[in-house]
Structure formats: C-alpha cells, structure tokens
Amino acid sequence: MIHLNQYLSQVISTLQDLPQEPLKRIAEALWETYRRDGTIFVCGNGGSAATASHFACDLAKWTIHPPARRVRALALTDNVPIMTAWSNDQSYASVFVEQLISHYRPGDLVVAISGSGNSPNVLEATSWANQVGAITVGITGFDGGELNRISSVRMRVENYSMPQVEDVHCMICHALAVNLGQQIESSLDQMTVEVGTPQLVLLEKVIGGRER
16 A cells, blocks of 8 residues: 555646646647647557547547537547558558648647657657647657657656656646637637627537538
8 A cells, every 4th residue: 555655646746746837838729729620639659549549539529519519639549450551561650640641731730648758650740740830739758758849839747657647648638628628618608698709610500510
C-alpha cells in the first residue's frame, strides 16, 4: 500500500502543478477548429495511442448538443490495416503522416501525444502539419523532447514517470473534451437570446450535416 499511495500522491501533485496557460491555449485551438468546421486529428504510440483514440471518441460523443453540428474528430491510431500497410511497405515512422496527407484540409488541427516527445512518427506528422500551415498541439511529459519544440501549442507535464505522465494526459484530454462540449452548449444558450449573431455558424443547417 505504501507504493500504491505514493504513486497516487505523485499523480495528484502533478495535476495540481499543471500550467494553466497551455491548457487554455489548447482549449482555444479546439474551439476555433470547431467553429470553422475543421477536423481534429489525434495521434500517439502505445499508451498515448490509447489516449489518442479515447480523446477522439470523447470529442466526437461528449460534445453533442443538438441542434449544433457535431465535432469532427479522428484518431490516426484507429485504422490498423493502413498502419500495418505503411509500416510494412515504407516505415513505422510514416503511419501517421501518410494518413494525414490523405485527410488533412486547411483549417484542421493536429494533436500529437507523446510522453517522451521524441516518437519519430508523431514528429513526422507534426512537422508535415507545420509545413502546410496547420496549428499543431504537442502534449508531452519528461523534458518535452522534440515535439515540445516544434509544436505551435505546447503542453508539457512535468513528470518523469511514463505511467504517471500517461495518467495525467488522459485526464487533460477528458477535461478538454468536457470543456469543448460546455462551450458548444453555452453558445447555443447565448443564441436563444442573441438571434442572428455569428454563433449561428454552429447550427447543422448552416454548415455541415443535415437539418434534423
């Protein structure tokens, strides 16, 4: 129990010490991407791959507030056949960037998650996204690695235990998804008072989707 409680205490301490400004900037990037009807792409390896898939799921589902159009969110970790194809035919470093090249459109957002910040496939996807003018979010731990240097929006968890870094990353993603859903809901509430404001772009019948 000593080691268990120590682990949990360290995670709690890390959460309490999270810098607020990077979180705010990521939340703003997600919101602005949604407002322009862009897609949020997420990627990562290992535990970060699980977090990427989880984050995309929550962004797509927890944010539903009819009649607002839905959030476009895709995890580049979810298509196993295409990942194994690129790994086998080219290199594992290509598994995310090649998908991104196929799907990216101007106005989309790329979120890269890496505990070390040095995963080659995450770096390739982020570098390519930077080159085409995308906003890139890097969520890291340890010393931040190369990802923390090249991302346009950076969130580094100051912790050097990979399991604990991944725990905190998951909680950050939960908080961001819930926050985006609340922003969408609040904007709809505002629309009922201020009919005809620019917030009408959130409606499905104006941009994207079908009117229900």
